[in-house]
Amino acid sequence: MSSSEADSKDVLDPQAILDGVPTGLWIDGRSTPAASGKTFEVFDPATEEVLTSVADAGADDAIAALDSAAGAADDWAATPARERSEILRRTFELLTDRADDIAMLMTLELGRALPDSRAETKYGNEFLRWFAEEAVRIGGRFTQAPAGNGRILVTHQPVGPCLAITPWNFPLAMGTRKIAPALAAGNVMLVKPAGETPLTMLALAEAFAEAGLPPGVLSVLPTSSSSTVSSALISDDRIKKISFTGSTPVGRTLLGQAAERVQRTSMELGGNAPFLVFDDADVDAAVEGAYLAKMRNGGEACTAANRFLVQSGIVEEFTAKLTEKMSQVVMGPGYRDGVTLGPLVNAKQRDKVAELVEQAVSDGARVRLGGERPEGRGFFYPATVLDDVDPYAPITREEIFGPVAVISTFDAEDDGIAAANSTEYGLASYFYSRDLERCMRVASRLESGMVGVNRGVISDAAAPFGGIKQSGIGREGGTEGIDEYLNVKYIALT
Numbered sequence: 132m133s134s135s136e137a138d139s140k141d142v143l144d145p146q147a148i149l150d151g152v153p154t155g156l157w158i159d160g161r162s163t164p165a166a167s168g169k170t171f172e173v174f175d176p177a178t179e180e181v182l183t184s185v186a187d188a189g190a191d192d193a194i195a196a197l198d199s200a201a202g203a204a205d206d207w208a209a210t211p212a213r214e215r216s217e218i219l220r221r222t223f224e225l226l227t228d229r230a231d232d233i234a235m236l237m238t239l240e241l242g243r244a245l246p247d248s249r250a251e252t253k254y255g256n257e258f259l260r261w262f263a264e265e266a267v268r269i270g271g272r273f274t275q276a277p278a279g280n281g282r283i284l285v286t287h288q289p290v291g292p293c294l295a296i297t298p299w300n301f302p303l304a305m306g307t308r309k310i311a312p313a314l315a316a317g318n319v320m321l322v323k324p325a326g327e328t329p330l331t332m333l334a335l336a337e338a339f340a341e342a343g344l345p346p347g348v349l350s351v352l353p354t355s356s357s358s359t360v361s362s363a364l365i366s367d368d369r370i371k372k373i374s375f376t377g378s379t380p381v382g383r384t385l386l387g388q389a390a391e392r393v394q395r396t397s398m399e400l401g402g403n404a405p406f407l408v409f410d411d412a413d414v415d416a417a418v419e420g421a422y423l424a425k426m427r428n429g430g431e432a433c434t435a436a437n438r439f440l441v442q443s444g445i446v447e448e449f450t451a452k453l454t455e456k457m458s459q460v461v462m463g464p465g466y467r468d469g470v471t472l473g474p475l476v477n478a479k480q481r482d483k484v485a486e487l488v489e490q491a492v493s494d495g496a497r498v499r500l501g502g503e504r505p506e507g508r509g510f511f512y513p514a515t516v517l518d519d520v521d522p523y524a525p526i527t528r529e530e531i532f533g534p535v536a537v538i539s540t541f542d543a544e545d546d547g548i549a550a551a552n553s554t555e556y557g558l559a560s561y562f563y564s565r566d567l568e569r570c571m572r573v574a575s576r577l578e579s580g581m582v583g584v585n586r587g588v589i590s591d592a593a594a595p596f597g598g599i600k601q602s603g604i605g606r607e608g609g610t611e612g613i614d615e616y617l618n619v620k621y622i623a624l625t
């Protein structure tokens with residue numbers, strides 16, 4: 132692709148959108164430079180050119196933000212739930228009005244195609260609406276002690292200042308999924324967004340302020356050194372809760388740091404989702420679901436189908452149809468009209484995907500589509516289909532995080548389930564079958580926190596998102612999501 136092609140951001144006016152985003156740290160309800168005066172650059176993954184520079188938080192800034200947050204904490208906890216709810220609701224409405232700009236902003240900093248960014252704008256914003264509704268329904272419990280000698284009152288209180296560490300792959304939704312329940316429950320929150328995508332979080336913080344959120348309740352700390360900011364905050368006793376979405380190795384490190392002060396944690400970590408297709412499935416529906424499960428967000432999703440396990444009777448039909456569907460993908464700059472696959476977020480991610488494919492091919496996989504890293508600027512990798520892959524091959528052990536469909540075959544149901552469960556991860560699983568008995572049986576045997584039955588997208592603000600095994604601890608979204616930000620207090624009465 133020529134750079135003039137890559138430069139034509141012809142859907143909206145990107146420069147005007149970028150110019151409208153605050154680029155300082157968000158502390159005390161306003162945009163402010165870093166104490167050191169340092170900034171770092173944010174890149175366009177389609178052109179590898181600098182989009183803008185953002186203030187670079189260090190440990191001093193983190194503590195200044197925490198001072199401001201701690202100062203705001205009591206008043207926010209005492210703010211009536213209805214008022215907290217209305218601020219969340221107004222933020223939802225502001226983001227709804229700005230949906231096109233927010234989508235473009237995400238595409239600029241993340242690279243992925245605009246339709247995916249539009250979908251995330253809707254999905255991410257929905258957490259604001261959902262938790263605006265949950266804020267006024269934080270309940271309790273009252274009962275008689277069975278021995279008849281007392282009464283039991285169970286109440287909930289905000290956990291206290293929270294730290295959210297968010298990833299680059301869903302720059303809005305991974306923020307709102309943590310911020311909305313924390314604020315709804317009466318907590319203040321500091322957010323350290325990913326270095327690749329700080330702009331969306333800054334735009335969100337500004338929208339919250341416009342909606343009436345008091346200064347200090349939400350802070351955003353973009354940084355080129357995540358560990359500096361997160362360590363400074365986690366080692367401060369005032370932080371009571373850490374919510375992280377990202378890789379399992381980083382999650383382990385954060386859990387170790389949190390253990391020092393026994394801080395509460397929610398960890399949404401890596402995934403290795405199997406996608407099973409049984410002989411009795413509707414193959415066309417399975418192909419549609421497989422495409423969504425693989426290609427949503429260009430494959431850069433922890434819920435992405437990482438391994439397709441297809442029963443032998445339909446494997447060729449499924450593979451041919453999925454290959455045909457994936458061949459219709461239009462790769463290019465994510466902001467270009469008609470593009471359905473943008474670049475990956477950075478060179479590291481693109482190189483990792485290319486190496487996994489090369490390794491799989493040298494291990495015997497067959498390339499049905501793609502598989503060649505394009506020349507030129509931008510972190511592009513094409514839609515790729517590999518089949519004849521051993522279900523236990525190295526590529527099935529790694530989270531690919533790219534547009535690569537890896538297809539293996541199984542014979543008996545038990546073999547498919549054994550292969551699906553043969554991973555240390557347990558975030559999402561998917562399968563297709565038209566047999567209700569089998570659906571119930573397989574859903575209960577798959578070792579994951581979430582199972583999609585005859586559907587390829589499961590994410591929903593109203594559902595509890597989270598994993599088991601090494602995919603993490605805790606749930607986000609649903610009625611469960613707010614519990615992560617509340618302490619239970621039992622009051623014993625006579």
Ligand SMILES: O=CCCC(=O)O
Pocket residue numbers: 300301304431432433434590596
């Ligand atoms: O990548 C992690 C989050 C994916 C989602 O919420 O659907």
